[in-house]
Amino acid sequence: MSLRDDAREVARVILSHHEVTVISHIDADGIAGESILAQALSRAEVPHKSVFVRQLEPLTMRQVPDDDSLKVFCDLGAGQQNLLLERGLSREEVVIIDHHVSQPCGRDYLQANSLLSGHGKLSAAGVAYLVAREMDGGNADLSRLAVVGNVGDMMAREDCGLTGPAREIAIEGAEAGWIEIVPRDLNCYGISTRPLHVCLAYNDDPYIPGISNNAGGALRFLQRLGVELQTPDKRWRVWEEFSPDEKRLVTSSLAQQLIACGEPTDRLFCESYLFPAEAERTPLRNAQEFATLLNACGRWTRPRVGGAICRGDRGEAFREAEHMLSNHRAVIRELLEYILDTGVRELSHIQYIHVGDRYPDTIVGIGAGMALSRLNMDKPILIMVVQPEDTSLTKVSMRTTERVVSRGIDLQQALTVASAEVGGAGGGHRIAAGAYIPRESEDTFVERVNQLIGEQFARPGQGHC
Numbered sequence: 042m043s044l045r046d047d048a049r050e051v052a053r054v055i056l057s058h059h060e061v062t063v064i065s066h067i068d069a070d071g072i073a074g075e076s077i078l079a080q081a082l083s084r085a086e087v088p089h090k091s092v093f094v095r096q097l098e099p100l101t102m103r104q105v106p107d108d109d110s111l112k113v114f115c116d117l118g119a120g121q122q123n124l125l126l127e128r129g130l131s132r133e134e135v136v137i138i139d140h141h142v143s144q145p146c147g148r149d150y151l152q153a154n155s156l157l158s159g160h161g162k163l164s165a166a167g168v169a170y171l172v173a174r175e176m177d178g179g180n181a182d183l184s185r186l187a188v189v190g191n192v193g194d195m196m197a198r199e200d201c202g203l204t205g206p207a208r209e210i211a212i213e214g215a216e217a218g219w220i221e222i223v224p225r226d227l228n229c230y231g232i233s234t235r236p237l238h239v240c241l242a243y244n245d246d247p248y249i250p251g252i253s254n255n256a257g258g259a260l261r262f263l264q265r266l267g268v269e270l271q272t273p274d275k276r277w278r279v280w281e282e283f284s285p286d287e288k289r290l291v292t293s294s295l296a297q298q299l300i301a302c303g304e305p306t307d308r309l310f311c312e313s314y315l316f317p318a319e320a321e322r323t324p325l326r327n328a329q330e331f332a333t334l335l336n337a338c339g340r341w342t343r344p345r346v347g348g349a350i351c352r353g354d355r356g357e358a359f360r361e362a363e364h365m366l367s368n369h370r371a372v373i374r375e376l377l378e379y380i381l382d383t384g385v386r387e388l389s390h391i392q393y394i395h396v397g398d399r400y401p402d403t404i405v406g407i408g409a410g411m412a413l414s415r416l417n418m419d420k421p422i423l424i425m426v427v428q429p430e431d432t433s434l435t436k437v438s439m440r441t442t443e444r445v446v447s448r449g450i451d452l453q454q455a456l457t458v459a460s461a462e463v464g465g466a467g468g469g470h471r472i473a474a475g476a477y478i479p480r481e482s483e484d485t486f487v488e489r490v491n492q493l494i495g496e497q498f499a500r501p502g503q504g505h506c
């Protein structure tokens with residue numbers, strides 16, 4: 042069966058129920074996916090409620106209600122089917138909308154899972170959108186949220202744009218007037234809200250010597266080009282506001298800078314996804330920044346605020362989310378400084394740090410990812426933190442770069458194997474993965490991850506660190 046067939050079957054089952062509970066993940070993809078499903082359910086007049094969880098694990102399974110509703114798992118569930126089985130959930134009361142590796146299970150739960158259908162770059166919100174479209178062809182406006190989920194889950198990162206069914210969804214949204222697709226745009230985060238020199242300085246993909254991690258250098262570089270960086274009333278202009286000629290001048294000069302340093306220029310450009318109906322110079326204006334706003338809500342345990350924004354609230358929920366976003370950034374900056382000041386321990390193939398209980402487990406991966414561009418980018422970074430609800434457990438996050446992934450590294454594989462060996466559980470993606478492990482196994486676990494990453498590097502055809 043194709044993914045579309047699976048989505049059609051899931052839609053049929055959902056519409057045949059008198060009550061639905063959506064259980065979704067707290068990240069941007071999970072929040073966007075939940076909003077797609079909840080809005081489709083409201084429009085179909087199916088009573089529903091939603092539950093958000095950080096991960097599906099024995100502790101959070103308790104949040105899944107023990108009632109007659111159909112349980113729709115979104116952005117989770119595929120990798121935890123045995124938990125559903127242990128909970129005694131029958132095949133009739135579960136559907137899974139996911140894009141994670143599917144766990145072998147004695148019960149054949151109904152899934153619309155992009156990964157099972159061979160689509161590695163379609164997130165859960167993308168699959169949720171396919172289901173919503175099957176529920177009602179009039180749900181095309183929800184394509185925006187699917188694009189936010191896809192971009193938020195880094196589905197556009199490797200190829201500098203969405204591909205396959207994720208791109209088809211973006212095109213559908215563009216044709217309906219909800220999305221503006223900008224080809225060969227600047228591959229830089231913050232094109233709608235950040236002063237251009239700040240935007241460039243924060244960017245490390247591609248890493249541009251003299252500009253990346255160097256706001257002063259970026260500013261001088263742009264001043265030398267003679268482009269107007271501020272408006273007449275002294276407000277910094279954002280990339281979106283630059284004219285096509287100005288954009289061409291900046292990108293060709295950046296390309297020259299890369300070439301002069303012997304670096305490839307292919308990652309300088311990307312396809313951007315803008316939302317023309319949103320207010321200019323707000324994070325709602327493009328898919329990347331919208332996704333960060335949702336992540337800020339979810340990672341600070343207010344996923345419903347993100348959900349309200351996805352449902353169209355531009356008042357109180359948006360103000361609250363903006364507040365969370367600035368707090369999110371401040372804490373991540375502090376964490377970044379903590380990692381750099383404290384220093385990481387380098388093993389042969391990875392580098393790692395333990396931050397104790399100083400930072401929330403939901404954001405350490407983001408901070409580690411940002412620290413990587415100031416550390417040895419060839420070695421994946423592993424960060425550990427005490428899990429607040431159960432201090433006998435350690436939360437682990439790992440991050441690496443596209444370049445290292447293209448050399449055969451798969452963090453998800455390493456963490457899944459190493460955590461299972463010590464009685465924990467892990468998952469995620471090649472470039473970003475996470476796990477929970479018993480606290481007393483930390484040392485063995487780190488050594489084992491180092492060994493597994495070493496084996497990945499050593500496979501025939503792969504480079505070495």
Ligand code: C5P
Pocket residue numbers: 096402403406407437438439466467468469470473474475476477
């Ligand atoms: O928590 P963190 O941001 O490090 O998670 C990175 C990725 O790993 C996410 O896609 C998350 O869903 C996944 N993950 C997982 N199992 C865990 C922890 C994280 O699948 N126990």
